[in-house]
Amino acid sequence: MLNICTVGRILRIIIGLTLISLTVIGTIGSWGWLGIVPLVAGIAGWCPINKLIGMKNCNIKFKASAS
Numbered sequence: 265m266l267n268i269c270t271v272g273r274i275l276r277i278i279i280g281l282t283l284i285s286l287t288v289i290g291t292i293g294s295w296g297w298l299g300i301v302p303l304v305a306g307i308a309g310w311c312p313i314n315k316l317i318g319m320k321n322c323n324i325k326f327k328a329s330a331s
Contacts, residue, residue: 266309276306 268276283299286292305311 267314268305268309268311273306273309276302276311280304280306 280299280301280303283292283296284303287294287296287299
């Protein structure tokens with residue numbers, strides 16, 4: 265079950281990739297590997313912290329079309 269909206273997922277992926285990239289090229293220290301956390305959450309569409317605090321950003325319900 266998803267608990268992150270599409271925009272949130274995209275932002276998390278961008279932030280994660282940016283942190284990891286900056287670490288790989290040596291611009292920031294090894295703490296940049298923490299970018300793996302938002303990257304994985306963005307790809308999965310599920311965040312354990314959102315689950316813990318009861319936050320659900322993905323409120324869109326999809327209905328099957330009858331046409």
